[in-house]
Amino acid sequence: MTDSAPLVPLGAAFFPVKTPGETRKYAFLLVPGFTLLAFSSAVEPLRIANQLSQQPLYQWRLLSEEGQAVASSSGISVCTDDDLAALPRDTRLFVCSGNPASAAAAPPVVAMVSRHARFGGTVGGICTGAVALAEAGLLANTPFTLHWENQPAFCEAFPDLSPSPTMFEIAPRVMTCGGGAASTDMMIALIAADHGAEFAAMVSEMCLRKVMVGVDAAQRSALSVLIRSRNPGLIAMVARMKAHLEDPLPLTELARLSGYSRRHVERMFLSVLGETPGDFYRGLRLDHARNLLSTTDMPLIEVAVACGFGSVAHLSRSFRARFGIAPTKFSRGLRGGPEPAQMRRSTSRPKQPES
Known part of the structure; x- marks a missing residue:
């Protein structure tokens, strides 16, 4: 897998980063039906960080099972750079999913996630991407989340796992978010860890988000x-x-x-x-x-x-x-006809009478 040069667009706003360090690498694995909003909300803060600093702080590439374009839940297709070949260990791999959530559980996707984690890579899930991580057995001892709409079905399929109600969860080797605006919040939090809160605040301003992450951690309204x-x-x-x-x-x-x-x-x-x-x-x-x-x-x-x-x-x-x-x-x-199998249940539930 050959990396292309990091994208550093021109822009009017500028915020210097004095010690950028090495370019940090991301890979976004798109599965059919992925949520376009959640995906773009994760990529754009990285682009803005490069643009603000005028340095290649971040590099990203898009993957799919066959290396072909993938249709999002809105019907808009996005071209990808490569198939599911092995990634360098220093690449953060995110599975971008949507509805049906079971698309993230496709065996090639789960195998890719398992392989990357096994060799020391960081993995993540955007929107319903946590399903792939659950199938790979990577969520047993770490906080995680996925979109609130899909949490009830997830809990039925994986009764031993409990997603959090938060916008995002960042652990050393596993990162997840609920999608939508939560993708931006998660990436801004990662940018803050990489390059400081002031720079991350400027990225947040460029996203027209005046409130920094951590102020409203829950996915749903009170x-x-x-x-x-x-x-x-x-x-x-x-x-x-x-x-x-x-x-x-x-x-x-x-x-x-x-x-x-x-x-x-x-x-x-x-x-x-x-x-x-x-x-x-x-x-x-x-x-x-x-x-x-x-x-x-x-x-x-x-x-x-x-x-x-x-x-x-x-x-x-x-x-x-x-x-x-x-x-x-x-x-x-x-x-309405043939479609991919929905999220399976891993454990049956004993029947209980109604109170």
């Missing part, structure tokens, strides 16, 4: 924003509901844990959220079921159990009432 309330009791109850989708807590137990009476809880939900606690809780579980049907190939009975429904019939009735379509038709509509 629960208080999502439910349009700052009531601590209500927020705590919704958090407990979200933590108990598979084993729903009775309303009496939710009220007891929160220190309120059942009647007070019912009034609070109706006045703030416009729903009874039971309807709201059922909605959370049905949204989780929709996510699992969208991103996994789990049988309907397993989806029902994972979402706290005692039977497929109960899930089906509730699903149709909320979404206007039966879960079986919803699942078939998503597939």
Whole structure:
């Protein structure tokens, strides 16, 4: 594999880097359906760093399984530089994935990641790229993350692994981010480690990001924003509901844990959220079921159990009432014909009755 010369574009802004050191190398492995936003958000800070410093601080190349162009989730194809040949150990290899997340689990991709890690290289995942790292067995003892939309399916497929809710995670040999703007945040954090916080702040300014990384570490908005309330009791109850989708807590137990009476809880939900606690809780579980049907190939009975429904019939009735379509038709509509296999499950889940 032959490296091309690092790209150092011209620009009006300038920020000198007095001791740049050796050029740091990156490789981005694009898999079909990768998220264009997440990929470009990772590459552009490197380009901006070179442009600001007018030095080859960073060098990058694009890889694909066959060395050909790869179609992103938006239908835009990106040309690549090479196939999955071995990389120098000092290259940071990132798997760029999207939907279906299972594309990152393709055997050649997993083999590439495994080989690079085995010979001392640093590996990473962008958006759903963490799936490749999980398949390669590289996430057991390190913090990691992936896009929040894909975390429920990931946890079903890899029940022994727990992704974090943060924008990105940087460990010595494994780096992951949720994609989108998180890709930029992760790369700016790496640039800060390489060349200092002041230079990284200037890169952030060039990206029109006025807030430096670390100020808002979570991928998703605060629960208080999502439910349009700052009531601590209500927020705590919704958090407990979200933590108990598979084993729903009775309303009496939710009220007891929160220190309120059942009647007070019912009034609070109706006045703030416009729903009874039971309807709201059922909605959370049905949204989780929709996510699992969208991103996994789990049988309907397993989806029902994972979402706290005692039977497929109960899930089906509730699903149709909320979404206007039966879960079986919803699942078939998503597939619409042959497509790559969805994320597999590595461990079966024991069935539990609904509370």
